[in-house]
Amino acid sequence: MPQIEETQPKYLQIAHHIRDQILRGDLRPGDEVPSERQLAADWSVSRPTAARSLEALSNQGLVEKRQGSGTYVRGLAVNRRARELYGRAKQTGKIYTPGEYAVITSAGWLEAPNYVAEALRLASGSRAVHRRRVTKNESGPITISTSWFGADVGERAPKLCDPDRIQEGTLMYVESVTGRQGSYAEDRMCARLATEDEAADLELDPGDAVLIVHHVVFDLQDRPLEFAEATYPPGRWAFEQGYPIS
Incomplete structure (x- = not known):
């Protein structure tokens, strides 16, 4: 029998939420995204889970981490659909x-x-x-x-x-x-x-x-x-x- 798919992993839910904010234009190039600590508190997840969500955004080319500063939206040209x-x-x-x-x-x-x-x-x-x-x-x-x-x-x-x-x-x-x-x-x-x-x-x-x-x-x-x-x-x-x- 076909199985009902489980909900997406929490880190992906967080990453997709931030990604949608970037694609909508709510977060613009150069804006700082929430830190690991802030994401962990806002979403009631562990710090490693929050870190993994930021890593997923980085792998998509949407954000970049600046040593000692934070994580920021990259200036990537996107098609806003x-x-x-x-x-x-x-x-x-x-x-x-x-x-x-x-x-x-x-x-x-x-x-x-x-x-x-x-x-x-x-x-x-x-x-x-x-x-x-x-x-x-x-x-x-x-x-x-x-x-x-x-x-x-x-x-x-x-x-x-x-x-x-x-x-x-x-x-x-x-x-x-x-x-x-x-x-x-x-x-x-x-x-x-x-x-x-x-x-x-x-x-x-x-x-x-x-x-x-x-x-x-x-x-x-x-x-x-x-x-x-x-x-x-x-x-x-x-x-x-x-x-x-x-």
Whole structure:
């Protein structure tokens, strides 16, 4: 008979908690992370367990230990995916970290491409609302993303067609005006060559590879609420949850 998996080891739970804070932008490059002593007290674990959690973060390249000083967040370029963006919006009411901002390049009603219609369970040829944005920081463009919503959502969420930025984030706005709550999401990822438009918006050379993420949010009734396609430039890391292999 299949066995129910045990809860992750405590050191991994601690490491993943801090990792999520880093990926959300709550902890920024150069910030000090809690010490072994502080983690042991906050999580009611032994010092060796706390030390192992910091070691796991170091092995992922997210933090570095400075002799006689402490452990600090490294300046690693990461792809902040929908999971981290949504988590930050829930925590702070703002989807972007200081220094990040989005430029809305297109918004309004369009015929949904077939792959979007399929993901949102719409009939072929259906119209849907889209919002395309280029996210930037001080170094330049870091992400292109396009969110799609079915007509039932678009008709109740007029800001989706407005080129102005939605401060709390698109999904939180949709939840607030429709009453539909996001419950879980599924991501699919692949790499391919950038299109001409993507290369121009991300300031890439022709033929550069990009990471594509298709993200579908489902509500409490398992109905698709949002489909988003994100395009990330090369050279930035994307992190996934660890898992047992035994």
